[in-house]
Amino acid sequence: MKDRVIRLGSGAAALATLFAGLAFTQAAVAADKVKVGVIVSLSGPSAVLGQQARDGFELAVKELGGKLGGLPAEVIVVDDELKPDVAVTRVKGMLERDQVDFVVGPIFSNVLMAISKPVTDAKTFLISPNAGPSVLAGKSCNPYFFVTSYQNDQVHQISGKVAQDRGYKKVYLLAPNYQAGKDAIAGFKRDFKGEIVAESYVPLNTLDFQSELANIAALQPDAIYTFMPGGMGVNLVKQYQQAGLKIPVLSAFTVDESTLPAQKDAAVGMFAGSNWAPNLDTPQNKAFVAAYEKAYNSVPGSYAFQAYDAAKLIDSAVKATKGDLSNKEALRAALLKADFKSLRGNFKFSNNGYPVQDFYLTKVAKRPDGKFQTEIVEKVFTNYADPYAKECALTN
Structure with a gap:
């Protein structure tokens, strides 16, 4: 047997060792199918984010012929309603009733x-196609946890570096009051050395920003940095335009392919930080964007691409282990190897299960066909591993 040594001893000890080896051999057989539980937000103001993740994952499975690693795939999709208690109940159902082999999700860090x-x-592998909180990247890293997106701080750090490089002296920070919002502000501050004129946190799912916009108008910062995903971002951008403000806006997830169909021209020219954009020039990405638009009649965002990559990651691991889903150590090693062609191009995992990848400044543009998308302006970080990985005791 590969990588297994049987040492002969005397009598019963030798027989026991032999039978243990035979039992191991019999157990190492391929499963008859792969069961994946996808848990994302599919209702409320942020439903479009979960819909993109679900659609991206299902598109990859469809392209793989309904299989993952050569085994028939059963994908069970549930709505976490952006409520942590609801998410726990539903994920336990997937684990205990459905006995899923992998859980993919969620969108929001508080749910994660x-x-x-x-x-x-x-001992079920959890693969996040979006949320990447700092608290799970360092000392609390887990061998059963992988992220196909980023560590939360990193996408926000892009805007902080850009603000610093462009010479902005005073910046107003605005984010929702939960883990990802706090990571956003921390990420921005990592490279920005100027003055923070205000650091404003609003309740998650806030849709009225009149008081914050009035405060911004009074303070007159050189730039605004905001993280407002989903419906929050839609309302903020519309209200920003209505307020007649002309202050440069840097952001993450406030203006992206999930919100642009509602924001439209109000978002054109606004900047964001990302690990990807629809116009990223790789052959696999061009094919993905075309297939996604054909299937769903909308431009894919990072939520869709990262979930698509999550499916390809699972496919690569199941294939590498020849369908033996019981061998968790081998599955982890295969996941860590990330032996698939990511839509983002170069990609690998740090020891903590978070990606090492490039990051970009993007800008909202209106396409000739009338649709809106983010487009790459410049590369800001190359092969960037998150700073918390060094605190993780796991090894590659």
């Missing part, structure tokens, strides 16, 4: 923090 322990305690 709620489900991470029950999933990983069950």
Whole structure:
């Protein structure tokens, strides 16, 4: 047997060792199918984010012939309603009733923090196609947790570096009051050395920003940095335009392919930080964008691409282990290897299960066909590993 040594001893000890080896051999057989539980937000103001992730994942499975790693794939999709308690109940159902082999999701970090322990305690691999909180990247890293997006701080750090490089002296910061919002502000501050004129946190799912915009108008910063995903971003951008403000806006997830169909011209010219954009020039990305637009009649965003990559990651790991889903150590090694062609191009995992990748400044543009998308302006970081990986005790 590969990588297994049987040492002959005397009598019963030798027989025991032999039978243990035979039992191991019999157990190492391919499963008859792969079951994946996808848990994302599919209702409320942020539903479009979960819909993009679900659609991106399902598109990859469809392109793989309904299989993952050569095995028939059963994909179970549930709505976490952006409620941590609801998410825990539903993920436990997927683990105990459906007995899924992998859990993919969620979108929001507060939901991820709620489900991470029950999933990983069950020794089931949890693959996040979006949320990448700092608290799970360092000392609390977990061998059953992988991220196909980024560590939350990194996409926000892009705007901080750009603000610093462009000489902005005073910046107003605006984010929702939950883990990802705090990571956003921390990420921006990592490279920005100027003055923070205000650091404003609003409740998650806030849709009225009149008081914040009035404060911005009074303070007159050189730039605004904001992280407002989903419906929050839609309303903020519309209200910003209505307020007649002309202050440069840097952001992450406030203006992206999930929000642009609603924001439209109000978002054109606004900047964002990302690990990807629809116009990223790789052959696999061009094919993905065309296939996604054909299937769903909309421009894919990072939520869709990262979930698509999550499916390809699972496919590569199941293939590498020849369908033996019971061998968790081999599955982890295969996931860590990331032996698939990511839509983003160059990509690998750090020891903490978070990606090492390039990051870009993007800008909202209106395409000749009337649709809106983010487009790459410049590369800001190359092969960038998150700063928390050094605190993780896991090894590659």
